[in-house]
Amino acid sequence: MTGSIRRDVREIETPGGPGRAHVDRPARARGTVVLGHGAGGGLGAIDLAIAREVLVGAGWAVALVEQPWLVAGRRVAGRPPTLDAAWVPIVEALATGRGKLPRPLVLGGRSAGARVACRTVGPLEADAALLLSFPLHPPGQPEKLRAHELALAPDPSWVVQGQVDAFGTPEEVRAHLPAGATLLEVPGGHSFPKGSRSALTSALTSVVGMLPG
Template identity: 55%
Template sequence: MTGRTTRTEVETPMGPARVHLSRPAEVRGVLVLTHGAGGSLRAPEFAPLRETLVADGWAVALVEQAWVLAGRRMPPQAPTQDPAWLPVVEWLRSGRRRLGGTLVVGGKSNGARVACRTAHLSGADGVLCLSFPLHPPGRPDVSRAEELRTPVEHGIPLHVVQGRTDPFGTPAEVRAELPDPGLVSEATGGHAFPRNPADVVADVRSWLAREWSVR
């Protein structure tokens, strides 16, 4: 991987969040990704996405949210979680460390939810959802489709990468909740992707290039 990686704590209303920022020498855009409800950045797609996209000229910020550093086992509800997410994105776009260019926010599972809910508030140019949890397993009646559609309703490009056997919502279920089926791509796996998920990396890279002509 080209570029350098720094680790910085950013103050939020819930206490500090931690940003692991990898950036190339010349930044064309920034992708901000955060974890799911388990609170770990060890999702198998994160490291290869970071390596590939930094080589393409994207800065990649992997974020440990404030609720994790505060020792909570589960994410708080949106009225608490969202205000603690927005300062992290603001920090990346302001001050002497300011990262210009295209801003794409996203995350894994619960991280995708917070990105969708706040994209229009953070000034994001796009949203990337990895394994969006459309509903709890076996409970399609408990839908989070309204959250998923929020970026689209604000005119923000959305892309969802969903495992073919995801019990939190199959690709077909997710497509049914969006105005364009092309917003959803299928990938090998369920809610978790397998190790070395080359299809996920290739799909995200293709989407970024298609939307913003970054090669």
């Protein structure tokens, strides 16, 4: 990709307090990907970083969203309804008004952020989803499935899952993939090590080639 990239940070009010979107927008962006972080960390996860790098390099606008609990300096995420209630107005603000980001709109994130994306793709009329380390169940509790959330993922969707993810192996996730979803396996567990960089880059580059628009 050639051309300039505009970078800015937008603070957006939500029912849970201000959230924050870190936006990278190439000139003549092909569309927008909005990604949320997990419940145990911020935007520094390697899969989020590589996703932004690959997507922006391919001409997509990317917004990495910090939930209000993280912006406020709290260490523990809120319950799912509070995460959704904050996420929706943040995405709506990015998609409307002055400086709005272009469609098609792809929602996603890692771990808890992937769950939020699945639960809100309908109200936000997302065109696709990119789910990193989807937590199909809590570690050691395969009976507590979140397959009903994964089932909400739109067609098309992509799931990038570590081969030994304690929150759901690729084999477990594959059994619950909705129609139109593609699973990509990457070496590593729920939080990818630095050694997974090459495999993550390859997987996410493959996803970019299949995105709508």
